[in-house]
Amino acid sequence: MGIVVDGHIKRLQDEDIQSNVLEIIGSNIQSTYITCPADPAATLGIKLPFLVIIVKNLKKYFTFEIQVLDDKNVRRRFRASNFQAVTRVKPYICTMPLRMDEGWNQIQFNLVDFTKRAYGTNYVETLRVQVHANCRLRRIYFSDRLYSEEELPPEFKLYLPMQSRLVLLCFLDKVSPCAFHHAEIMKMLWEEGIGSTRVGCFYLYMYYV
Numbered sequence: 478m479g480i481v482v483d484g485h486i487k488r489l490q491d492e493d494i495q496s497n498v499l500e501i502i503g504s505n506i507q508s509t510y511i512t513c514p515a516d517p518a519a520t521l522g523i524k525l526p527f528l529v530i531i532v533k534n535l536k537k538y539f540t541f542e543i544q545v546l547d548d549k550n551v552r553r554r555f556r557a558s559n560f561q562a563v564t565r566v567k568p569y570i571c572t573m574p575l576r577m578d579e580g581w582n583q584i585q586f587n588l589v590d591f592t593k594r595a596y597g598t599n600y601v602e603t604l605r606v607q608v609h610a611n612c613r614l615r616r617i618y619f620s621d622r623l624y625s626e627e628e629l630p631p632e633f634k635l636y637l638p639m640q641s642r643l644v645l646l647c648f649l650d651k652v653s654p655c656a657f658h659h660a661e662i663m664k665m666l667w668e669e670g671i672g673s674t675r676v677g678c679f680y681l682y683m684y685y686v
Contacts, residue, residue, distance in 0.1 A: 478515035482508035484610055491533065491613060493580060498533070503610035506538050510609040520546075520604040525619035528586040528603070534559075534577040537611035544605040545588060547598035555591055557584075571595040581615070 479486040484503025491498045503509025514521060528543060540558035547553055557575040564573040571591070575584070592600040608614065616633060626634065 478513070479511045480509065484509040486511060491615075493533075494615065496615065499614040501608065501610045501612055501614070502535075502537075506540055506609045506611065510607055512605065512607040514605065521602070521606070523603040523619050524601070525603075525621050526587065526589040526600060527620045527622070528584075528588060528606070528617070529620055530584040530586070530608070530617050531581065531615040532577070532584060532608075533581050533613035533615070534579055535611045535613065536579075539575070539577075539609065539612045541606070541608045543586065543588070543603060543607075545592060545603050546601045547592055547596060548601055549598050551596075551598070552604060553592065553596055553598075555586070555588075555595070557586075566595050 479501075481503065483505060484501075486499065486501050486509070488497055489500055490496065499511070501509060501511060530541065532539075538558075538560050540556060540560075542554055542556045544552055544554050552569070554570040556570060556572045558572065559575045559577060561572055561574045564571070577584075588603065589600045592598055603619070606617065608617070618633065
């Protein structure tokens with residue numbers, strides 16, 4: 478589901494990768510975003526421990542948020558933003574800085590490691606993913622461990638003149654391990670809608686190779 482206030486969510490072709498992407502633009506990052514599942518009462522229930530986001534840096538404010546469930550049956554949130562300078566941990570939310578290079582980046586998020594470091598608990602599953610303005614999205618998927626670029630399916634690669642940048646989210650001044658896998662992957666699809674407040678939809682489907 479997409480929510481838009483003073484901005485847009487639309488599908489277009491990116492000139493760098495010559496592929497369709499989803500562009501999320503808004504003057505207020507908090508009021509322009511895509512979220513999955515669309516139903517506020519529903520959850521994803523994804524137990525795979527790594528989240529991978531292929532995203533383009535538009536040199537504007539950008540943030541995304543992940544909601545997880547831990548073994549204490551508590552819902553916790555992680556929010557990464559390119560305008561934040563330090564990591565802050567509160568009982569139910571951990572906010573952290575996100576540094577991206579120019580152009581396309583691969584953000585890899587180790588959910589098991591971050592849950593343990595931030596809250597001292599064990600990751601159980603991901604409940605929700607929410608991506609805010611301002612960015613272009615090529616792909617979002619979950620994975621179980623690290624695989625080489627050559628072992629990924631073609632639709633999960635970026636074909637760039639230069640190799641895409643890899644972003645490792647850091648927590649407490651340490652770099653977390655990352656992962657890829659294509660045995661069980663979340664696929665992102667989208668379609669354009671109609672109307673001023675709901676012009677894009679965000680879908681995640683299970684993908685089996």
